[in-house]
Amino acid sequence: MKKIGILTGGGDCPGLNAAIRAIVRKALRNKWVTIGIKNGWKGLIEGDMIPLTDHDVSGILPKGGTILGTSRTNPFKNEEDVGKLIKNIKKFGIDAIVAIGGEDTLGVALKLHKMGIPVVGLPKTIDNDLSGTDFTFGFDTAVSIVTEAIDRLHTTAESHQRVIVVEVMGRHAGWIATMAGIAGGADEILIPEKPFDIDEVCNNIKARYKIGKTFSIVVVSEGAKPRDWDKIVTQTKEVDEFGHVRLGGIGHLLGEEIKNRLGVDTRVTVLGHVQRGGTPTAYDRVLATRFGIAAIELIEKNEHGKMVALQGNKIVPVDLEHAVSKLKTVDMDLYKIAETFFGR
Numbered sequence: 001m002k003k004i005g006i007l008t009g010g011g012d013c014p015g016l017n018a019a020i021r022a023i024v025r026k027a028l029r030n031k032w033v034t035i036g037i038k039n040g041w042k043g044l045i046e047g048d049m050i051p052l053t054d055h056d057v058s059g060i061l062p063k064g065g066t067i068l069g070t071s072r073t074n075p076f077k078n079e080e081d082v083g084k085l086i087k088n089i090k091k092f093g094i095d096a097i098v099a100i101g102g103e104d105t106l107g108v109a110l111k112l113h114k115m116g117i118p119v120v121g122l123p124k125t126i127d128n129d130l131s132g133t134d135f136t137f138g139f140d141t142a143v144s145i146v147t148e149a150i151d152r153l154h155t156t157a158e159s160h161q162r163v164i165v166v167e168v169m170g171r172h173a174g175w176i177a178t179m180a181g182i183a184g185g186a187d188e189i190l191i192p193e194k195p196f197d198i199d200e201v202c203n204n205i206k207a208r209y210k211i212g213k214t215f216s217i218v219v220v221s222e223g224a225k226p227r228d229w230d231k232i233v234t235q236t237k238e239v240d241e242f243g244h245v246r247l248g249g250i251g252h253l254l255g256e257e258i259k260n261r262l263g264v265d266t267r268v269t270v271l272g273h274v275q276r277g278g279t280p281t282a283y284d285r286v287l288a289t290r291f292g293i294a295a296i297e298l299i300e301k302n303e304h305g306k307m308v309a310l311q312g313n314k315i316v317p318v319d320l321e322h323a324v325s326k327l328k329t330v331d332m333d334l335y336k337i338a339e340t341f342f343g344r
C-alpha cells in the first residue's frame with residue numbers, strides 16, 4: 001500500500017480537477033491511499049492536508065479551478081520551509097508526490113527529486129510553454145475562450161468600423177495568441193517571441209482599409225513588446241516568490257498608438273483571468289485524465305523524477321530536468337501561417 005500526496009501549484013487552469021480525479025481513482029484501483037495537499041507547496045510546508053477519497057472526487061470532472069486550492073509558494077526561498085516540508089512528508093506518511101503544475105511548481109518538484117523525494121509531475125498551464133510535451137492541459141480551453149471572444153469582437157468591430165486590440169495571457173510564449181488568433185482570423189498577432197514594429201502593425205491595418213476592410217482585430221500577448229522598447233509592460237513592480245512580475249497593459253498602450261498614428265476609432269479588450277476560469281473543454285478533460293492515470297503508472301514502476309507528457313498521440317514520461325530546462329516557445333512555422341493573413 002502506498003500513500004500518494006497530490007498538489008496543484010501556480011496559476012490555476014481548467015482540467016486540474018479532472019487530473020485530481022483520475023489520480024485518485026487510478027490509485028484506488030491499486031488499493032493505495034491519496035491525500036490532498038492544500039494550496040500547492042504551501043500546504044506541504046504547513047501540513048495543511050485533506051483526505052481524498054473516491055467520494056471527494058465525485059462530480060469534479062467538469063469543474064474549473066482546483067478543489068485543492070493553489071499558490072505560487074516557493075519552498076526553496078527559505079531553507080526553513082524546505083525542512084518543514086520534508087518533516088511533513090514523513091509525518092503524514094507520504095510515499096510519493098504527484099505535483100501538478102507549470103515550470104515553477106515542477107522546478108520545485110525537480111529539486112525535491114534530487115533530494116531523494118519520490119515525485120512525479122503533470123504538465124498544466126494555459127500558456128502551453130512547458131518543454132517535452134506537445135500540449136499542457138488548460139491550453140485548449142483558453143484557446144477556445146479566446147477564439148470565442150475574437151468572434152464576438154469581430155462583429156462589433158465590423159459594425160463600428162473600429163480597430164479592436166485584444167490582450168491575452170502568455171507571459172513568455174505567445175501560444176494562446178497564435179492559436180486563437182489563427183482560429184479567430186485575427187488581422188495581426190503580436191507575441192513575446194517576436195518583438196514587433198508599431199509602424200508595421202499600422203501599415204497592415206492601413207493596407208486593410210485600402211482593400212475596403214474598415215475594421216481590424218489585433219491580438220497581443222501580455223508579454224509582447226515593441227522592438228524599440230527596452231521593457232515589457234507590467235502592472236506592478238512586485239514579483240512573486242519565483243521572481244515573476246505581473247504583466248499587463250501592452251493592449252492599452254498599443255491601442256493608444258494605433259489611434260494616434262492612424263486616427264481610427266480604437267478599442268481595447270483585456271481578457272485576463274476569464275481565460276483561466278470555468279469548465280474545461282472535452283480535450284482538456286481527456287488529456288488531464290490521461291496524464292493522471294499515467295502518473296500513477298509511473299509511481300507503480302518507481303519511475304520518479306519524471307513528468308508525464310503528450311508526444312504525438314502517446315503519453316510518455318520525460319525527465320523533469322528536461323521539462324523545466326527551457327520554455328517551449330511558439331513554433332515559428334505556425335506563426336508564419338498566421339502572418340499570411342496580416343494586412344489582408
Ligand code: F6P
Binds near residue numbers: 011126170171
Ligand atoms: O502562468 C499562467 C498565467 O496565466 C500567465 O499567462 C499570466 O501571466 C499569469 O499566469 C497570471 O497570474 P496571476 O494569477 O498571478 O495573475
